[in-house]
Amino acid sequence: MKKEWAKEGIQHQGTHKPCVLKGNWRKKRMQLEPEKARGGGRAQRSARGAELPRAHWSMRRKDAWVPGSRLAKQAAHHRPLLPGQPRKPAGVGEGWGGIAATAAPALRETAGREGGRELGGQPPPPFLPQWAQPPTLTSPPSAGARTPPNPVAPLAPTPRPRQRQPPATTAAAAWLGRGPAPRAPHPTEVARMELWPGIWPVLLLLFLLLLFLLPTLWFCSPSAKYFFKMAFYNGWILFLAVLAIPVCAVRGRNVENMKILRLMLLHIKYLYGIRVEVRGAHHFPPSQPYVVVSNHQSSLDLLGMMEVLPGRCVPIAKRELLWAGSAGLACWLAGVIFIDRKRTGDAISVMSEVAQTLLTQDVRVWVFPEGTRNHNGSMLPFKRGAFHLAVQAQVPIVPIVMSSYQDFYCKKERRFTSGRCQVRVLPPVPTEGLTPDDVPALADRVRHSMLTVFREISTDGRGGGDCLKKPGGVGDARL
Numbered sequence: 001m002k003k004e005w006a007k008e009g010i011q012h013q014g015t016h017k018p019c020v021l022k023g024n025w026r027k028k029r030m031q032l033e034p035e036k037a038r039g040g041g042r043a044q045r046s047a048r049g050a051e052l053p054r055a056h057w058s059m060r061r062k063d064a065w066v067p068g069s070r071l072a073k074q075a076a077h078h079r080p081l082l083p084g085q086p087r088k089p090a091g092v093g094e095g096w097g098g099i100a101a102t103a104a105p106a107l108r109e110t111a112g113r114e115g116g117r118e119l120g121g122q123p124p125p126p127f128l129p130q131w132a133q134p135p136t137l138t139s140p141p142s143a144g145a146r147t148p149p150n151p152v153a154p155l156a157p158t159p160r161p162r163q164r165q166p167p168a169t170t171a172a173a174a175w176l177g178r179g180p181a182p183r184a185p186h187p188t189e190v191a192r193m194e195l196w197p198g199i200w201p202v203l204l205l206l207f208l209l210l211l212f213l214l215p216t217l218w219f220c221s222p223s224a225k226y227f228f229k230m231a232f233y234n235g236w237i238l239f240l241a242v243l244a245i246p247v248c249a250v251r252g253r254n255v256e257n258m259k260i261l262r263l264m265l266l267h268i269k270y271l272y273g274i275r276v277e278v279r280g281a282h283h284f285p286p287s288q289p290y291v292v293v294s295n296h297q298s299s300l301d302l303l304g305m306m307e308v309l310p311g312r313c314v315p316i317a318k319r320e321l322l323w324a325g326s327a328g329l330a331c332w333l334a335g336v337i338f339i340d341r342k343r344t345g346d347a348i349s350v351m352s353e354v355a356q357t358l359l360t361q362d363v364r365v366w367v368f369p370e371g372t373r374n375h376n377g378s379m380l381p382f383k384r385g386a387f388h389l390a391v392q393a394q395v396p397i398v399p400i401v402m403s404s405y406q407d408f409y410c411k412k413e414r415r416f417t418s419g420r421c422q423v424r425v426l427p428p429v430p431t432e433g434l435t436p437d438d439v440p441a442l443a444d445r446v447r448h449s450m451l452t453v454f455r456e457i458s459t460d461g462r463g464g465g466d467c468l469k470k471p472g473g474v475g476d477a478r479l
C-alpha cells in the first residue's frame with residue numbers, strides 16, 4: 001500500500017497503521033529526527049512539506065477522531081493534495097463529500113483519459129488511498145466497517161436511515177454515486193417465476209416416479225434386476241469401505257486390516273441369496289507363508305474369497321483398483337499389493353519384492369493367475385508370476401477353485417439370481433528345490449488340477465444354467 005502511495009505522489013499522514021508508533025513513541029520519534037532534519041522524512045511531512053503535528057503520531061488516540069476536534073482539524077489541514085486538486089482552505093468541503101467534491105473533477109478527468117480503453121469507455125476506478133475513497137456518497141461509513149474512521153468527517157447534521165445501494169457496475173460509477181438503477185423484472189421473467197413451482201415439488205415428483213418405476217422394473221425385467229444387483233453390490237462395497245477406512249486407519253497400512261475387510265464383507269452372500277460351500281479348508285498349511293492361486297470369474301469372487309481367506313493373506317490386484325474410491329483406499333490400508341499390468345518389468349520387480357516379504361514378514365499372497373476376469377466358464381492360460389514368486393520364496397502353492405457361477409450369474413445374459421457356489425481348497429503343491437526353469441511345467445500342472453476340479457464341482461448339483469450350454473461353457477473347457 002505504501003509503495004503504491006509513493007508511486008502516486010501521495011504521502012500518507014500517519015493516519016494508517018504503518019505510521020502509528022507503538023510503545024515508546026517519543027523515543028521512536030527521536031530516532032526519526034535526524035531523517036527529518038535532512039528533509040527526507042517520509043512519514044513526518046505532509047504533502048505540503050509542513051511538519052505534521054503531534055496528533056499525527058497518535059492517531060490511534062480516540063480524541064484524534066472526534067469530528068471537529070482540534071486534532072481532527074489539524075489532520076484536515078494537512079490532508080494530501082491529489083493530482084489536479086486545487087488548494088483550498090481547510091474547513092471548506094470537509095468530510096467525505098468535501099474530499100469527493102474537490103477531488104472529483106481531477107479524478108473524473110484522469111479516469112476518462114486513462115481508463116477509457118480498458119473499460120470500454122467506462123472510466124476506470126481511480127486509485128485513491130483508502131481514507132479518500134468514499135464508500136458511497138449517500139450513506140455514511142458504517143460503524144463496523146474495517147476502513148479507518150475519517151479524520152475530517154463533518155458533524156453529521158441529521159443521521160439518515162441507511163439505504164442499500166444498488167450494485168454499481170464499476171468502482172468509478174460507484175464512486176461517482178451513479179450506480180445502475182434497480183432493474184424491474186421483465187414480464188417474461190415474472191411469468192416464469194409464477195409458473196415455476198419450486199424445486200421441492202419437482203424433486204418429490206421425481207422421487208415418487210422412481211418409487212413406482214424401480215419395483216416395476218425389478219419384477220418385470222431380469223436385465224434391470226441384474227443391473228440393480230450389480231450396482232448395489234459395487235455401491236455397498238464402496239459404502240462398507242467408507243466404514244472400514246477409519247477402523248483400518250488406526251493401524252495404518254497393515255495386513256491385519258484384511259481381517260476387518262473380511263468380516264465386513266462376509267454378510268453380502270446373504271443379501272444375494274448365495275450359498276457358499278467351503279471344502280478342503282484343512283489343506284491350508286497351518287503356519288507358514290504360501291501362495292494361493294485361484295480362478296477369477298467375476299468381482300463376485302470376493303464372496304468366495306472372503307469365505308476362506310487365511311490370516312495374514314493379501315491379494316495381488318491390478319493398480320486401477322487403487323483409484324476405485326473408498327474401496328481403493330481400504331485395499332491399500334489392508335496391504336493389498338498393486339501391480340501395473342501394463343509394465344511387465346515393474347510388475348515382476350514388485351513380485352520379487354513380495355517374495356522377500358513373504359519370508360521376512362510371514363505373509364501369504366492370493367494371486368489370480370489368469371490375470372483378468374474370465375466369464376466364459378473356463379480358465380484362461382495361467383500367467384507365471386505367481387509361480388515364479390512361489391519358487392523364488394520356496395513356499396508351497398495352495399490352489400483354490402470356485403465353481404462356476406453360471407447357474408445364478410451370467411453377465412452376457414444379464415442374469416443374476418440366487419444360487420450356490422462351492423469353494424474347494426486343493427492340497428498344497430510344494431516348490432522346494434524347483435528353479436525358474438521349472439515354472440512353466442509347474443504352472444501347467446497346477447492349472448490342469450484346478451480345471452479338473454472346476455469341471456467336477458461346476459457340473460454337479462443343479463447342473464448350471466443356460467450359459468453352460470453355449471460354446472465356451474464349462475463343458476468346452478480344454479484341459
Ligand SMILES: CCCCCCCCCCCCCC(=O)SCCNC(=O)CCNC(=O)[C@H](O)C(C)(C)COP(=O)(O)OP(=O)(O)OC[C@H]1O[C@@H](n2cnc3c(N)ncnc32)[C@H](O)[C@@H]1OP(=O)(O)O
Pocket residue numbers: 237240241244261264265296302315316317318321327330331336339341342343344347348349351352367368369370371372383384385386388389
Ligand atoms: C470393504 C472394501 C473391500 C475391498 C475389496 C478387497 C479385496 C480386493 C481383492 C482384489 C482382487 C483383484 C484381482 C485382480 O486385480 S486380478 C489382476 C491382477 N493380478 C494379476 O495379474 C496376477 C497375475 N499376473 C501375473 O502373475 C503376471 O505374470 C505378471 C503381472 C507378473 C506379469 O504379467 P505380464 O502379462 O506383463 O507378463 P507375463 O506374465 O507374460 O510374463 C512375462 C515374462 O516374465 C516372466 N515372469 C513373470 N513374473 C515373473 C517373476 N516374478 N520373476 C521372474 N520372471 C517373471 C514370465 O515367466 C514371462 O516370461 P516367459 O515365461 O514368457 O519366458
Ligand SMILES: CCCCCCCC/C=C\CCCCCCCC(=O)OC[C@@H](O)COP(=O)(O)O
Pocket residue numbers: 234235237238296298299300302318321323324325327368371372373374
Ligand atoms: C471416485 C471413483 C469411484 C470409482 C468407482 C469404482 C466402482 C468400483 C466399486 C467397487 C469396487 C469393488 C471392489 C471389488 C473388487 C473386485 C476386484 C475385481 O474383480 O477386479 C477385477 C480384476 O481382478 C480384473 O479386472 P479386469 O477383468 O481385467 O477388468
